[in-house]
Amino acid sequence: MSDELLFKDIDEPGLNTLSVYEARGGYAAMRKALSMTPGEVLAELEASGLRGRGGAGFQMGKKVSFLPKGAMDKYLVCNADESEPGTFKDRELMQKNPHLLIEGIVIASYAAGAERSFIYIRGEYVLQADVLDAALAQAREAGYLGERILDSQHSLSLVLHRGAGAYICGEETALLDSLEGKRGNPRLKPPFPANQGLYQGPTLINNVETLSTVPLITAMGGKRYAELGTDTSTGTKLVSVSGHVRRPGNYEIELGIPSREIVYGLAGGPPEGQEIKCWFPGGSSAPVLTPEDLDVPYDFDSLAKAGSMLGSGAIIVVDDSTPIVELALKVAMFYRHESCGKCTPCREGTNWTVKMLQRIDCGEATPMDLDIMASVQDHIIGNCLCVLGDAMAMPIGSMIAKFRGEFEQHIETARMRANLIVPPVPADEQALFAHGAS
Amino acid sequence: MTPVPRLGDDARASGWDRATDPEKDPALIPDPATCEVPAQLRETIEAAMARYPDRRSATIPALHAAQSLHGWCSPQALEQVACVMRVTPAYLDSVASFYDMLEQRPVGRHSVYVCTNISCSLRGADALLAAIGEAAAGDEENFNVRSFECLGACDIAPMASVDGVYVGPLSVEDVPQLLDDARSGRPVLPDKQLATRLVADPRANSQEFPAHAVEDGSSR
Numbered sequence: 001m002s003d004e005l006l007f008k009d010i011d012e013p014g015l016n017t018l019s020v021y022e023a024r025g026g027y028a029a030m031r032k033a034l035s036m037t038p039g040e041v042l043a044e045l046e047a048s049g050l051r052g053r054g055g056a057g058f059q060m061g062k063k064v065s066f067l068p069k070g071a072m073d074k075y076l077v078c079n080a081d082e083s084e085p086g087t088f089k090d091r092e093l094m095q096k097n098p099h100l101l102i103e104g105i106v107i108a109s110y111a112a113g114a115e116r117s118f119i120y121i122r123g124e125y126v127l128q129a130d131v132l133d134a135a136l137a138q139a140r141e142a143g144y145l146g147e148r149i150l151d152s153q154h155s156l157s158l159v160l161h162r163g164a165g166a167y168i169c170g171e172e173t174a175l176l177d178s179l180e181g182k183r184g185n186p187r188l189k190p191p192f193p194a195n196q197g198l199y200q201g202p203t204l205i206n207n208v209e210t211l212s213t214v215p216l217i218t219a220m221g222g223k224r225y226a227e228l229g230t231d232t233s234t235g236t237k238l239v240s241v242s243g244h245v246r247r248p249g250n251y252e253i254e255l256g257i258p259s260r261e262i263v264y265g266l267a268g269g270p271p272e273g274q275e276i277k278c279w280f281p282g283g284s285s286a287p288v289l290t291p292e293d294l295d296v297p298y299d300f301d302s303l304a305k306a307g308s309m310l311g312s313g314a315i316i317v318v319d320d321s322t323p324i325v326e327l328a329l330k331v332a333m334f335y336r337h338e339s340c341g342k343c344t345p346c347r348e349g350t351n352w353t354v355k356m357l358q359r360i361d362c363g364e365a366t367p368m369d370l371d372i373m374a375s376v377q378d379h380i381i382g383n384c385l386c387v388l389g390d391a392m393a394m395p396i397g398s399m400i401a402k403f404r405g406e407f408e409q410h411i412e413t414a415r416m417r418a419n420l421i422v423p424p425v426p427a428d429e430q431a432l433f434a435h436g437a438s
Numbered sequence: 439m440t441p442v443p444r445l446g447d448d449a450r451a452s453g454w455d456r457a458t459d460p461e462k463d464p465a466l467i468p469d470p471a472t473c474e475v476p477a478q479l480r481e482t483i484e485a486a487m488a489r490y491p492d493r494r495s496a497t498i499p500a501l502h503a504a505q506s507l508h509g510w511c512s513p514q515a516l517e518q519v520a521c522v523m524r525v526t527p528a529y530l531d532s533v534a535s536f537y538d539m540l541e542q543r544p545v546g547r548h549s550v551y552v553c554t555n556i557s558c559s560l561r562g563a564d565a566l567l568a569a570i571g572e573a574a575a576g577d578e579e580n581f582n583v584r585s586f587e588c589l590g591a592c593d594i595a596p597m598a599s600v601d602g603v604y605v606g607p608l609s610v611e612d613v614p615q616l617l618d619d620a621r622s623g624r625p626v627l628p629d630k631q632l633a634t635r636l637v638a639d640p641r642a643n644s645q646e647f648p649a650h651a652v653e654d655g656s657s658r
Contacts, residue, residue: 007642073491085555085588092637116491123502123539124551124589126602127633159489164498165538167587181497183536199491241638242557242592249593249638266639284556284588316557316592330556334587340536 005216005236006209007252010096016131018138021099027144029215033107034152041111045214047222049234054079054170054207055283055312057233057300060214064112066194067202075203076109076117077179078211081163081170083122084283085334086314089238090208092250094121094128097212098135102158104211106144107218110154112204117156120175123164132160167338171386172205173197174340185342186386209238229255233299237313241267244274244319253298260294263317274319278402282311284331285391287398288318307398324403325410328396329357335392346389349380353396363418365411374400464528468521475518479507483522493523497533501540510541538586545582548620550574551599554585557592561607566596569610573617580621591632604632 014020021027033041046061067074078101082090094101101119109117121129136158139145147155161179163169169178173187176198197203213235217225226234233255239262242248246268253262263269263279270276278288281298287308289296296306303310318327336350356373359365377393377400384390400407482503486496500523504515511534516527523530534540552558552567567585574581589604591597597606600620605627608616612627619626628634 004639004642007637007639010637010642082590083588086557086592087588088590088592091590095633096637122590123498123537124586124599124602127604161495162499162502163537164502164540165586166536178498179495180492181494181533183533240592242595243560247638248557248595251639252642280556314592316560318560322560327556330559334555337587 004252006093006097006100006212006238007250010092015096016098016135018099018135018142021097025219026099027103029218030103030106030144031150033110033218034150034154038111038113041107041218044217044222045108045111048217048225049222049232050210050213050217050225051233051300052207053209053213053237053313055084055285057310060206060210063194063206064108064204066192067112067114067204068195069113073116073199073201074112074114075198075201076105076112076114077172077175077198077203077205078105078117078119078208079170079172079175079205080119080121080125080128080208081175082125082208082312083167083170084285084312084314086240086242086280086283086316087312088240088242089250089313091125091128093208093212093238094125095131098132099139100212100215101132101208102135102139102144104214105158106149106154106156107214108204108206108211109156114204115155115157117158118179118198119158119160120169120179121160121162122169123162129160129162136160166340167334168340168386168388171388174386175205176203183340185340186388188385230297230299230301232301233310237298237310239298240312240314241317242314243279243317244270244276244322245317246271255299256297256302258294259296259298259315262298262315263294267315267317270317270319274321277318277320277322277324278327278399279318280308280314280316280395282309283314284316284334284395285309285387286311287394288402290402323410324399324406325357325360328399329354329361331395332357332392335388339388343384343386343389345380345383346392349376349389350392352376353392360407360411361414363411363414363416363420365414367408367411369411370400370404370407465517465526467524467526468517470521473517473521475521476507479503479518480522483519487523494525496523497525497530498537501530501534505540509547510544512544541582546574546578546580548581548601549599550581550583550616550620551586551589552583553587553589553591553595553597553599555588555592557588558595558597561595562609563596565610566598566608566613569613570598570617573613577621581617593638594630594632594635597632600626605630606632 042064050060051057052060105117145156145158166184168174169184171186174184178184193203193205228235236252237255239251239253251266276291278290280286280288281303289308293306296302300310332353336354339346339350341347356369377397380389380393483500486499487493500519504519505511508515516530520527520530554563571583574583589599591604594606596608603626616627
């Protein structure tokens with residue numbers, strides 16, 4: 001494919017230094033943007049149809065336009081707290097091409113009128129944070145950050161903030177709380193961050209990949225970018241493929257290609273002799289799909305129509321050697337650990353789901369537990385401040401719906417293994433049960 | 439048969455099962471005249487506070503700094519941070535208890551985080567964690583081995599983060615070398631470090647890089 005955008009020459013030695021990046025035409029898009037008005041830059045972003053790459057898939061241009069106009073303290077926050085299981089695309093971008101992200105932040109902040117910006121990077125990404133720190137120092141020295149960038153009217157400060165290990169801080173309002181130095185608890189929405197975000201000021205929050213795409217859009221023009229991909233999912237996307245595939249890793253694809261092409265074509269499919277049992281198309285929060293769904297085009301709307309979501313673009317492939325109960329338990333335990341505990345449905349729902357799955361695994365469960373577990377999931381969805389609980393409920397619910405037979409089988413075999421035989425009903429009580437009396 | 443665990447959850451809302459003394463007065467913001475803070479730590483925290491419009495934003499960077507000095511977020515560490523930041527130790531404790539990387543009790547010198555999330559466990563992370571735990575058993579002074587949620591390196595699964603350095607894909611045979619390198623301060627498994635790994639997408643680069651290197655994920 002000739003239209004590699006984000007990954008073009010990504011492994012060129014020294015690309016993380018300013019000199020190599022500039023030799024490749026870096027920061028030209030920023031110069032171009034600063035010679036336009038903020039409104040024109042925004043118009044290009046809107047024309048590109050770029051949808052947020054962090055998970056929600058909201059149109060970036062629209063998000064920028066939600067910020068109030070006029071002179072006030074506005075903020076831009078780059079969400080680099082990449083913690084969705086299966087996702088590792090931002091890591092690759094930040095480590096190998098940090099200046100692309102910085103350039104994107106300068107352009108986006110110019111369009112949004114923000115003069116203070118932050119990158120919230122997860123604390124575990126030590127190498128990536130060090131690379132970014134070095135790149136930031138170079139950019140500051142070159143005058144690409146700071147007061148009146150390149151003699152324009154635009155000023156921007158950029159601070160790299162390292163987190164300390166919490167999945168929930170990838171949720172935008174929890175991220176803001178964490179950046180303000182508190183526990184990472186999500187906030188009630190509305191007010192949305194575009195109106196009241198960081199330090200109660202209007203705040204634009206975007207993912208690393210989204211912001212890294214901004215210079216490319218500015219350089220090539222929004223219209224041309226929109227020609228890539230499908231009508232509603234424009235452009236290219238980084239996909240992280242992991243799990244039971246032969247070549248796990250990051251791939252750049254044009255949105256709308258068949259999912260099979262990614263799983264089998266690029267990542268090489270499951271190991272010899274194995275078949276795919278199910279796959280997560282967008283991180284562990286996405287409902288699982290079956291091998292029959294592999295022909296679904298990989299874009300936001302097609303995957304939503306197939307009953308799942310594109311999410312962060314992380315495909316996790318699970319082959320038929322893995323018991324579904326084990327998979328469900330892994331998912332549920334992760335969300336139980338990461339639930340911040342603020343909302344009851346999520347805090348209790350994740351905990352009870354884990355306990356019920358453990359019951360199944362040790363032979364204490366009955367098929368009725370599956371219905372109870374499914375109803376627990378239904379009661380989580382839509383009832384919390386953020387979607388962490390939903391992110392467990394959706395995959396678990398889909399697993400119960402699609403693999404119910406296997407769950408029931410597991411209950412039976414676990415019961416046999418544990419020697420828990422259902423006691424026969426005594427003869428003098430049999431009449432009672434036959435009439436359904438209580 | 440393993441019984442269903444009824445108590446002792448691994449939930450993030452920590453501290454609910456720890457006893458507290460309601461009679462005790464809450465700790466106030468420490469008095470700078472009596473609280474001694476190492477100069478280096480004070481400098482780091484003050485520099486962090488200066489970077490943000492609100493000094494409280496420096497809480498996590500300050501706790502990171504204190505932890506690297508004291509080894510964990512000890513009461514003394516919290517008191518020193520509280521003194522410089524002019525906040526109560528309880529506030530810092532509330533933050534420190536929320537985040538996985540801020541330790542609540544004394545731990546070994548070298549952190550070994552083993553990712554045991556879905557992608558890694560599909561590729562044998564649980565056996566790896568058990569092997570590392572077994573090999574490091576008895577050397578708690580040197581090693582803080584713990585399972586960790588997705589570290590964002592599923593392409594090198596199963597993997598571990600040793601003092602912040604990502605290494606993988608690991609097998610059980612790598613464990614002695616890994617611990618040895620960490621203990622003696624050498625770079626950990628240099629051939630398996632993420633830093634030297636090429637991107638998997640074969641079309642991402644010009645033809646200069648050998649395709650097979652990309653395929654089996656070896657380093658440059």
